[in-house]
Amino acid sequence: MTLWFVFAIMTAVAIFAVLWPLGQSAGVRNDASEATVYKDQLSEIDRDLAAGLIAAPEADAARVEISRRLLSAADHQRASPTASSVRIRRIAATVALVGLPALSMALYLPLGSPGLRDFPLADRTGTPSGSESLDNLVAQVEKHLEKNPTDGRGWNVLAPVLMRLGRYDDAARAVRNSITYSGDSSDRRADLGEALTGAAGGVVTAEAKTEFERAIALNADEVKARYFLGLAAEQDGRPEEAAARWRAMLAKAPPNAPWRPLAQAALVRVGGSVMPALPDGAMASAKDMSEADRAKMIHTMVDRLASRLKQDGGDVEGWLRLVRAYMVMGDRDKAKNAQTEAREAVANDTERLRQLNEGLKNLGLDG
Numbered sequence: 001m002t003l004w005f006v007f008a009i010m011t012a013v014a015i016f017a018v019l020w021p022l023g024q025s026a027g028v029r030n031d032a033s034e035a036t037v038y039k040d041q042l043s044e045i046d047r048d049l050a051a052g053l054i055a056a057p058e059a060d061a062a063r064v065e066i067s068r069r070l071l072s073a074a075d076h077q078r079a080s081p082t083a084s085s086v087r088i089r090r091i092a093a094t095v096a097l098v099g100l101p102a103l104s105m106a107l108y109l110p111l112g113s114p115g116l117r118d119f120p121l122a123d124r125t126g127t128p129s130g131s132e133s134l135d136n137l138v139a140q141v142e143k144h145l146e147k148n149p150t151d152g153r154g155w156n157v158l159a160p161v162l163m164r165l166g167r168y169d170d171a172a173r174a175v176r177n178s179i180t181y182s183g184d185s186s187d188r189r190a191d192l193g194e195a196l197t198g199a200a201g202g203v204v205t206a207e208a209k210t211e212f213e214r215a216i217a218l219n220a221d222e223v224k225a226r227y228f229l230g231l232a233a234e235q236d237g238r239p240e241e242a243a244a245r246w247r248a249m250l251a252k253a254p255p256n257a258p259w260r261p262l263a264q265a266a267l268v269r270v271g272g273s274v275m276p277a278l279p280d281g282a283m284a285s286a287k288d289m290s291e292a293d294r295a296k297m298i299h300t301m302v303d304r305l306a307s308r309l310k311q312d313g314g315d316v317e318g319w320l321r322l323v324r325a326y327m328v329m330g331d332r333d334k335a336k337n338a339q340t341e342a343r344e345a346v347a348n349d350t351e352r353l354r355q356l357n358e359g360l361k362n363l364g365l366d367g
Helices: 002-023 030-048 054-080 085-113 121-125 134-147 152-164 166-181 188-199 206-218 223-233 239-252 260-269 281-288 291-311 318-330 332-346 352-360
Strands: none
Touching: 002 085, 030 054, 054 223, 134 206, 152 166, 152 188, 166 188, 188 206, 188 223, 206 223, 223 239, 223 260, 239 260, 291 318, 291 332, 318 332, 318 352, 332 352
């Protein structure tokens, strides 16, 4: 409200400064005094001429100039403003000072929005804010691709985002365009198979299976394609084939492979078993052992880990390794017990509890 008042005062001052001359009378000019001075000057010229102080030509020129000024002063005196003209100018100034602001407000109040709140700078400049939804960003990319359908890089970027949003049919179309305009590859074929599987509600269809097989033909170690081919075998009622595929994956996987827990959980699901991944030193020691000795060594390591965690329960990664080991060994009851103990151990630490729950979800247990 204070700002409005300041603006009103500034506007009034500006208008008043411009219109002030209209409200002022020109005043009664002192033209009579000027005429008297000019007449005295004419008399003085006559005296100077009589006294011989000025020549006749100079006296004539001076008389002409002073006479011109005398006539001008007489004209100004006759043209002095009347009271009526001054009154008209003052009325005009008042109307301009009061009428124009009143007219402006009368138009602004019904047509403008004086009560509308201010807009953030980002809204006024059209700059996207940090809270702009992913759907809006995807829509912008899709508009770009409508105008530039051969932009393979754009399709590469769009496809995984559509997968994340659950738009599997659109994701499959994006991957196909990516293959068309950016070239064929094992990972793109695997992505296409995954999108087709998602569109079918998680069922590996014949079309999806064909794409996974094409990915394997391009790269025999394509992890996603190998996993989904195992899932296809499981869905077709061939658990032995599924277990063999997933076991082969785990045999070649590094110990810290991010997808290892998923493959291990899938293997346990179909009744298979595989020993947990060993550290490099233990792997070298176990290389020449018999299967029984190797299993005994692994059980000893797992028991030692469980004992350590009973003493130091804050090691979230250790708890996840223990649960994973029990699941791989096929002892789901111990895995459940370890899960309960882990949650009790980190119950007072919100961040560690969150990390534990996320890890348990990845292992196939309830998070």
